[in-house]
Amino acid sequence: MIKKIIVRVITLLLMLLWVYSAVSKLLDYNTTVLQFSQSPFITEFAGTLAWAVPGAEIAISALLFLEKTRRWGLYASLFVMAMFSAYIYAMLNMSSYVPCACGGVLSGLGWEEHLVLNLSFVVLSALAITLSGLMEIPELII
Amino acid sequence: MNSLRRQVLKDVVGIIITISLAVGVVFVISFRATRSENNPNGFNRVFLRERFEHVTEWANPLPVVGIDDGVRDKIWVKTKVPGIVWVVDANNKDSYLDTLSFPKHKLAAWSYRYVVTDSGVVIAAGNIPGLFFKAAGTPRLHAYKFGSLPFTKIVSVSPASFIARGFDPKVKSKDQVFIKENIISGERITNTTVFPLLHDAGLSTDGNLHYDPATGLLSYVAFYNNGLIALDTNLAVAYQANTIDSFFFSHTQIGAIQTADEVKFTNAGPKKIVNADNNVHNGILYNRSLIRADNEDKNVFKKSAVLDLYNTRKGMYIGSLYIPNSQGEPPISFRMTDKGMFVLYKSRLVQYSLQ
Numbered sequence: 001m002i003k004k005i006i007v008r009v010i011t012l013l014l015m016l017l018w019v020y021s022a023v024s025k026l027l028d029y030n031t032t033v034l035q036f037s038q039s040p041f042i043t044e045f046a047g048t049l050a051w052a053v054p055g056a057e058i059a060i061s062a063l064l065f066l067e068k069t070r071r072w073g074l075y076a077s078l079f080v081m082a083m084f085s086a087y088i089y090a091m092l093n094m095s096s097y098v099p100c101a102c103g104g105v106l107s108g109l110g111w112e113e114h115l116v117l118n119l120s121f122v123v124l125s126a127l128a129i130t131l132s133g134l135m136e137i138p139e140l141i142i
Numbered sequence: 143m144n145s146l147r148r149q150v151l152k153d154v155v156g157i158i159i160t161i162s163l164a165v166g167v168v169f170v171i172s173f174r175a176t177r178s179e180n181n182p183n184g185f186n187r188v189f190l191r192e193r194f195e196h197v198t199e200w201a202n203p204l205p206v207v208g209i210d211d212g213v214r215d216k217i218w219v220k221t222k223v224p225g226i227v228w229v230v231d232a233n234n235k236d237s238y239l240d241t242l243s244f245p246k247h248k249l250a251a252w253s254y255r256y257v258v259t260d261s262g263v264v265i266a267a268g269n270i271p272g273l274f275f276k277a278a279g280t281p282r283l284h285a286y287k288f289g290s291l292p293f294t295k296i297v298s299v300s301p302a303s304f305i306a307r308g309f310d311p312k313v314k315s316k317d318q319v320f321i322k323e324n325i326i327s328g329e330r331i332t333n334t335t336v337f338p339l340l341h342d343a344g345l346s347t348d349g350n351l352h353y354d355p356a357t358g359l360l361s362y363v364a365f366y367n368n369g370l371i372a373l374d375t376n377l378a379v380a381y382q383a384n385t386i387d388s389f390f391f392s393h394t395q396i397g398a399i400q401t402a403d404e405v406k407f408t409n410a411g412p413k414k415i416v417n418a419d420n421n422v423h424n425g426i427l428y429n430r431s432l433i434r435a436d437n438e439d440k441n442v443f444k445k446s447a448v449l450d451l452y453n454t455r456k457g458m459y460i461g462s463l464y465i466p467n468s469q470g471e472p473p474i475s476f477r478m479t480d481k482g483m484f485v486l487y488k489s490r491l492v493q494y495s496l497q
Contacts, residue, residue, distance in 0.1 A: 030399050031399060034397055034399060034408060034410055037397075037410050037411055038408075038409055038410070038411065038412060038413070039412065040175050040176075040412035041171050041172050041175045042171065042175075043411050043412055075156065075160055078157065078160050078161065078164075079160050079161075079163065079164045080164070082160065082161045082164035082165060083164040083165075083167060083168055086164060086165045086167075086168035086169070087168050087172075090168055090169075090172040094172055094176055122161070126157045129153055129156070129157060130150065130153045130154070130157075133149045133150070133152065133153040134146070134149060134150070136149065137145050137146055137149055
């Protein structure tokens with residue numbers, strides 16, 4: 001029961017995060033393209049990423065929402081969050097210029113705070129994956 | 143228990159593979175993007191025999207932004223608290239926090255710097271645009287409206303005259319020009335021909351502006367290319383030269399976003415900064431370049447801040463030096479004065495002599 005609650009809370013948090021992030025990027029599409037183009041690592045893909053990233057975030061939210069696809073959604077969240085975390089780490093250590101492509105209130109965070117936030121969600125996603133796996137074992141269902 | 147263990151192991155392996163794939167993707171992208179930094183840049187540096195020798199240091203009392211000005215024995219350090227400037231006196235090794243009544247204007251804190259003149263400290267708030275004068279021994283500020291449009295760079299060439307790079311209402315395109323204004327007579331002159339008018343708010347030609355009383359010349363050093371221009375105090379171009387790197391053209395693209403009320407200009411690609419920071423003293427321009435020379439070791443360059451020196455009377459390259467890191471911290475800002483080189487780090491200000 002507790003496992004179920006924890007997984008649901010984490011799922012809800014992730015869904016909120018992805019939807020918020022996607023909507024804020026899409027509402028200010030031109031700024032999003034500009035911000036992506038400022039990154040030395042992804043500048044050539046800026047136009048594509050400006051719709052692909054929010055699109056993927058919405059798709060992950062949908063996967064998380066449905067019970068049947070929730071584990072896929074958690075793995076997708078883990079993958080994307082780990083990628084964002086690695087991206088921030090690479091920007092902080094390999095690039096002399098570090099723009100931000102975040103949305104809404106998150107853009108008020110510095111890069112280091114953002115990295116901590118992302119890593120927290122990596123841990124939460126991994127925890128939810130492990131707990132949801134345990135929930136599938138028949139003898140453990142009470 | 144076996145099925146429990148199997149499930150946990152399966153998930154742990156799945157998590158590790160997922161994270162590894164994600165990190166791998168980023169590694170490939172960043173490796174691809176940064177490998178061009180190993181290409182030669184087409185120039186060499188001549189390293190001088192002189193070295194910076196540590197004289198003394200002061201611990202930063204507050205989080206700091208950078209050194210805004212340095213006159214004779216004193217250094218003015220801008221802190222992250224608007225209105226509080228840290229003043230370091232190299233003569234008696236003292237330092238103190240000076241609280242200036244900060245201008246009560248919503249735009250003031252966005253962009254301001256301290257300019258030190260013979261009559262006191264000036265808060266130059268480019269977004270207002272205004273100059274706020276504080277005479278020594280008085281707490282009050284005397285305000286002067288510097289034109290009607292913002293300025294981004296400003297220096298004092300005499301107690302009554304300031305030269306700025308900013309916007310002028312006579313220039314209809316959205317470009318920055320050089321402006322000189324006498325704050326007593328109100329007389330204002332502009333030079334709109336130093337840079338071509340590119341309709342990009344002057345971003346692609348952005349740089350640093352300095353005045354050297356020893357030569358009577360202003361030096362303007364571009365951020366994004368190797369442009370180095372000297373002006374006299376009547377805004378006439380004395381010469382146009384280049385810093386020693388090979389970046390004759392800006393690699394920074396400028397873009398604009400138009401909304402119903404305004405147009406915002408910003409860089410539309412990664413910023414490639416060539417000349418990051420600089421100042422002038424006694425006829426020498428000290429320029430911190432971010433471009434590695436072909437005869438420089440990559441690892442040494444990464445861990446150091448290189449200064450290229452130029453003769454400001456002729457715009458000619460003299461040689462280069464490295465500013466040392468201090469206890470693992472890279473330099474944030476520097477200023478050359480009669481008392482030597484002052485270098486600001488995250489936790490301290492260090493005074494060096496040039497030996």
